[in-house]
Amino acid sequence: MSRFLGMAATAHALSLTAMEEASRRGQREADIDDLFLALVVEEQIAGQVLRWAGITLDAAREAVAALHAAQLESLGITADLPGPDRIVFHETGGYEWTGRALDVFDRASRKGSKGDGVAVLRALLAEPSGMIEDLLHRLGTAPAEVLARLDEAERLPARPAPRHPASGALSGSAEKFVPAPVPAVWAMLADPARMPEWDPGIARVEPGEEAGLLGGTWVALAPTHRPDGRRLDIKPEFRRRRVELLDADEASFIKWRLSFPDATRANPLCIAIILEPAAGGTLLGITLEWQRIRKSRVLGPLLRPWQKFAIWMQLSQIGAAISRAFR
Amino acid sequence: MESAQIATVAADVSDPRAGLRAVASLRVLADRLELRQVEAALRSGMGWQAIADALGVTRQAVHKKYAKRIDPTIRPSRRST
The missing domain is CATH 1.10.1780.10 (Clp, N-terminal domain)
Incomplete structure (x- = not known):
């Protein structure tokens, strides 16, 4: 950078x-x-x-x-x-x-x-x-x-930069400190019902399979109103998200996949989070990866700077929301 | 503490550095109080003009400062916005 x-x-x-x-x-x-x-x-x-x-x-x-x-x-x-x-x-x-x-x-x-x-x-x-x-x-x-x-x-030598999941993938990584112990942060991140606390794009997750069930799927719904009561205009195909728990290692790693079942051309998003104990709280290593369904050889390179910025913004929003939940 | 006593304490200039920093805290307090009172006034149905009159400033000044800062669930009266 x-x-x-x-x-x-x-x-x-x-x-x-x-x-x-x-x-x-x-x-x-x-x-x-x-x-x-x-x-x-x-x-x-x-x-x-x-x-x-x-x-x-x-x-x-x-x-x-x-x-x-x-x-x-x-x-x-x-x-x-x-x-x-x-x-x-x-x-x-x-x-x-x-x-x-x-x-x-x-x-x-x-x-x-x-x-x-x-x-x-x-x-x-x-x-x-x-x-x-x-x-x-x-x-x-x-x-x-x-x-x-x-x-x-x-x-002291600098910490190595967070690993990216795959070369060429639309991905980005960032670290975030959360002022809460690992078990408390894990309890929130591993519970699909608590996703609205840290993902601003989700208002509610419908009750489904039990929390922490590997391979489990849930349905998440986008917010319909702003905090001041005004209605949010979200296209119907982006109102529902499918939430899948891809991987989890108790209190140290979790990976969620979010996709739009009603928008077949929309890229699914994987959110992988590593949790490490740190002085005064928990250090998170967050990786976002957009799994591209369709690749454009012409537009792809042109859009790359915008995509990088969008991923950085999304990383920043998710990291800030997780930290905010404990402040 | 009685108001006369407050004035005496506040007017103590024996340690101006500490006094100036205390005044900075007082400004922060005044800003917090002003925001709370403006929100309370709007909730009670007062308009921007009435609030401006009470604060001794122009309606434009109070609106510019607080229109975005207030709790967005408050709906100021249309007549006076």
Whole structure:
């Protein structure tokens, strides 16, 4: 991935998580504290370093709340506002970054910087307000300690890139950190009835065979309405999906196949997920593969960039949805 | 805490760095409160103009800031949008 695409992917992933965190507290502007929370659950080195320092998402959220409460108390104000306490980002709109959060991204993407999560964390540690330093102290560490850990982690050999299932296939892979233990993540991913929790294209899975049954098939139905009640216009042939459990290895690997039984020309999709225990949660290796039914020699190469982008978007959406289910 | 006491505490300028950061938290709180009150106002049937009047800003300003930010299940009254 080029530096520019890497920076764009980092900014997209961090923005999504940070704005989701802001939405939990009833805010529509994501600030540097939300960016810090997003980095805590980031799957790359920056997130790993923070989690190795013992920072969990719950502890970081408590630290953010305690910091604001203490600062308000210093003004003589006690405010215990009940927020939605659940992520409402996808049901609402108008989200923005604060100016100082944008400054952090700007510093992280300057010439000579990789623009990845590590660069964002380094820029965040250098932000001048003192908020991040205060948060780290509340979490039992300090900017210098985190910087030392970052230097150490960057000297380690990089993890090998996730494997692609087959050369030439329409496929892509990505890693995602989920702030929950492996058994909890497995319980969700292995249960077809819980697919709507992590696949935005599925609203309901009709009761069928028992969960975890290898070779079992189920019928999934697409959502019919948006969160605000407006009707979704989905073509009739794409409203039903056939769900098959192709492979499963208890708490470590699962592979689903999704196809459209009413749209015979539509490509089936395979979703393979590897689960690994990680500090503070579970690391997922997600692979998507579109099994092509018809290949076009003329259009195929022309469409390849668009297809790559579509797969990246889909990977990003599924990874984010799995992580969100545990936040 | 009584309001006079709050004003005294808030006006303490002995540690301006801490004071400024506290004011930043206060702005966040004010934004959260404003969003909650705008949503409550719309749910109670108030229109954008009445909300703008109460906030002391123009109808365009309040609509621009909150039209997308509010809970999408709220249907603001058509007459005043």
